[in-house]
Amino acid sequence: MDTEQQTAVIIGLNLDNEQFEYSMTELAALAEANNLEVVARLVQKLDHPDKATYFGKGKVEELKMTVLDKDADMVIVNDELSPSQIRNLEKQTETKIIDRTGLILEIFANRARTHEAKLQVQLAKLQYQLPRLHTSASQRLDQQTGSGGGGFTNRGSGESQLELNRRVIEKDISHIKQELKDIQKSDLTQRKQRDGKNIPTVALVGYTNAGKSTIMNQLVNRYGENQEKQVMVKNMLFATLDTSVRKLIFDDNKTMLLSDTVGFVSKLPHQLVKAFRSTLAEAANADLLVQVVDEADENKELMMKTTEQTLKEIGVENIPMITVFNKADILDEPRPQRAGDNLIMAALEEDSIDELVQIIRENSYKDYVTEEFLIPFDKGDIVNYLNTKANVLSTEYVAEGTKVKAELTAVDSERFKQYLINN
Template sequence: MDTENLKAIIIGLNLDNEQFEYSMTELAALAEANNLDVVDRLVQKLDHPDRATYFGKGKVEELRLSVLDHDADMVIVNDELSPSQIRNLEKAVETKIIDRTGLILEIFANRARTHEAKLQVQLAKLQYQLPRLHTSASQRLDQQTGSGGGGFTSRGSGESKIELNRRVIEKDIAHIKQELKDIQKSDLTQRKQRDSKSIPTVALVGYTNAGKSTIMNRLVNRYGENNEKQVMVKNMLFATLDTSVRKLIFEDNKTMLLSDTVGFVSKLPHQLVQAFRSTLAEAANADLLVQVVDESDENKELMMKTTEQTLKEIGVENIPMITVFNKADILDEPRPQRAGDNLVIAALEEDSIDELVNVIKENSYNDYVINEFLIPFNKGEIVNYLNTNANVISTEYVADGTQIQAELTAVDSDRFKDFIVTNE
């Protein structure tokens, strides 16, 4: 749906939740991320949502008048509504109603680029639509298919159309799940191949728009195997959905796989969390997580809580994590600052990236060992391998061959154990 230049009113219920104001600010940002113009904001404080219309009767009338005054194209609700609440509100205010889940799904649908991301979004949308079937939606399906109900004509027309629509959606869900399963098998094979090479994997995680992609690009530009493989950076929520994996090679020949995962947001729809589980598998299988936090945002504590809750929901637990408070330059804070494995940085500054690399390396190469090798002259391929894949500390040519002191993985050390010089 082309939403550019459409006007929206955002509404929300304050159920005495300390995060309410923040969630409404975020809802406005989500609307703007979908190219909508937010023209008004209505809130009401209640103990619980009205079962029929979400807002109370008087507030619904106020909303109807606001829609008329602003000539609004839609109303966006800060919570997930039931199908009947959406229908009743649409009837009362005479404009389109979109709940928070529907808005996020729409943003994801517009942002998806790869085949896998498109399938994941499509799956989430179908799972969202399934319990929301009603006759008018089924009639639209009828018009699209040109069908009168086919084999369901012996039943009541309303029931047959809903049943047909349900079966079509369920069939589509099963088909997409199978296709995603096939993609995941391929991804798992690639991941196993990477694991067998003992290359540490680091995943950038965190709230959307915290600066993960900027950090990714800075590292890829400096250390990337192919520094042209940059990821998209844009100052908006969910600028990128696809997990990108890049190989980094540091000056000391240590290698690393760095992934930039989809950003999180509060009240991330359950359907999306489930659908994007495979995309977020890069985080679940990482050796180290780097949580990127927007230091300049006054709601950063809530953002961190959301990130940790979402990671837990997708089964990412017991993985070492460092926390990077980015955008310190906006507040003009001293940077880089380090306290243990917590960093305050500005991703666009070289010394901040230097310090980040130091902390990542300290937490990623615990299995590296330093050995001294004596490589016979007729085993020059081993010398070449060490020069390319290890941190060579010293090289000396002696009568029996090339003597090399090198820092390397435990796997490579074992591989060349016959050439290790012992001090016996």
């Protein structure tokens, strides 16, 4: 990659959409997240995009002059374009054209760290490229798919370079899908093992850059089984793509698994929604969702709508959710301020984290019961288990054994029901 920062002109069509200005601001932030400098912005109000060039004829000419005047390296479009629109705009402006989907795919490709995330991004990119193949792109696509030129020396006499590129991409897509299936089987096995331990699972979800990772690090620092396992925090869209899962252990021995999922963004490409369904499986299988919202952002209502739409699109429905309005300190709002299961807070303030933990615990441990047991002296392993896994309220030694009053899961209560005093 070039060390010199590249420049871009961002363009968009206002189709009388109330979210237009917000989406253009977001497009500029996405460009910045991909280390691009936005040097100009062009918009046009139309009833519908031009089928050939997206913009109208006069606006395309203005775009061409803007690109020349600003010496821009590329144009970024606020919508997903058809292959012909991209080709026509590139021809008329004589510069590289990237649509919104292509930009987000590039960001994801640069940020993916785990093997699974890299495979998911690669799959989404290939699915995006497939309908956009054309003969002039043969060499570029060969490089992107990792295919060597030698692979085409024995092609059939009637087979075009375009057909060969399509076959290579389709083969790569099939291979990646199979590899992802194998990974997902392993992940499913791990989740089943966790479920068997009856540990509540909580997933942080929400718009990218709302503060999910900061909240997770605060909770891990205070209650984490391994306090060193912090997640990356950066003031940037899509700072991290990988779902992180951490075990929390509270003072009363109650445990939970907390996951920090990839952030959402408006107009998230359908290729990525589909590809990242498995990455977001932690949210789909959670007992409780915590939606984190940037309270200081004037577009927070749209962000919440985007989050809820994306969750529905990936099949995450009918899971209890609490909403956390983070970054209230920026507005100097009173905090923490609770209304039911909603909370106005600031992630870096202890009082806010205390209140958040209280809400999460109230929703996560509803099935806990308080019981009294009489454990024979020769069943010391059960006493040890309760001391480790339950919230022991009192212990008393009597002639018949050890009396233990404990708060524990309904599953554990059933497991030791023969020792219940009031059984």
